[in-house]
Amino acid sequence: MxxxxxxxxxxxxxxxxxxxxxxxxxxxxxxxxxxxxxxxxxxxxxxxxxxxxxxxxxxDGRRDLLLAVMLHSMERIAEEAESAYEEVGHPFEALRRFVLRAADERIGSLCPLLAEGFDKGAPPLADTHDRLDRAIVRLMDRAKEAGQLRGDVAVGDLMVALSQLTRPLPGSECTTFDQFVQRHLQLFLDGLQAPARSELPGHAATLEDLRQKREPGSD
Missing domain, CATH: 1.10.10 (Arc Repressor Mutant, subunit A)
Structure with missing residues (x-):
């Protein structure tokens, strides 16, 4: 040849x-x-x-594939945050677009991967986490500075809610779950807008809070 x-x-x-x-x-x-x-x-x-x-x-087996899936989804979600910031001038509407598009990535379905024994402090996971963190913080900070996002929330709060609201419920009978995701995300987004109608308990959750391991025996 x-x-x-x-x-x-x-x-x-x-x-x-x-x-x-x-x-x-x-x-x-x-x-x-x-x-x-x-x-x-x-x-x-x-x-x-x-x-x-x-x-x-x-x-090289299931673990390698799951890692690739996690990185792929986090990279796409980071891209959504970055493009929303650049393309949407209205601060809260940029945040809204990010949340609704990130929901399509079904980030909640990736939560079990965090228990698969991946070293979350090692690249490329750490690098992708940091990129995602920076992109969402920038979106949220701009909305707060514009007085459109309540000040007592942080990135961790957003990601917990997004993960929970897009994670399928257990059981095969929950086949119609998807039709409610956008509806419930809209309710959540309404609750994020300033001025806040109530004071949240506890403190705003950061991504670092979510990464910390739970100590054995803690409440």
Missing amino acids: STDTALPRQRASRRDASRNRIRIVEAARQALVEYGTDVPLDEVARRAGVGNATVYRHF
């Missing part, structure tokens, strides 16, 4: 491999919503339209 024909084929092969990896990660993200972290890898392969061998060629 000549060099003239080998190089284009190699490039095409790399493009195909990249597309397959993206399809696998996206299929795994969707399957996690339904199955949780015990999602069968053959189900992921089926949804991605590839063979099981292709999944294992790209990922």
Whole structure:
């Protein structure tokens, strides 16, 4: 085979491999919503339209795939926060757009991944967390400075609510859950607007608060 024909084929092969990896990660993200972290890898392969061998060629087992899904979703959510800040001039409407679009990423379905033993302080997880933190803080700070966001909330409050409101309820009978997500997020967003109608108990939650491990025996 000549060099003239080998190089284009190699490039095409790399493009195909990249597309397959993206399809696998996206299929795994969707399957996690339904199955949780015990999602069968053959189900992921089926949804991605590839063979099981292709999944294992790209990922060294379930843990490696779950890490890729977590990073992929966090990167997309960070991009949503950054684009909302740049593209929407009204501070609270920028925050609103971010929340509603981030909900489509189903970040709540990724919560079980935090118990999978990943080192959250090591890159690339730490770097992606920091990027996401900075992007959301910038959105929230601008809305607070404009007097449109209540001052007693922080990033952790937003992420807890977003995670809980977009996480499927347990049980196969909850098949209609999705139709209520945007409705309940709208109620939550209304409660974020200033002036606040009540004083929140406790203190505003940061992402650092969420990362801290719960001490054994603590209340």
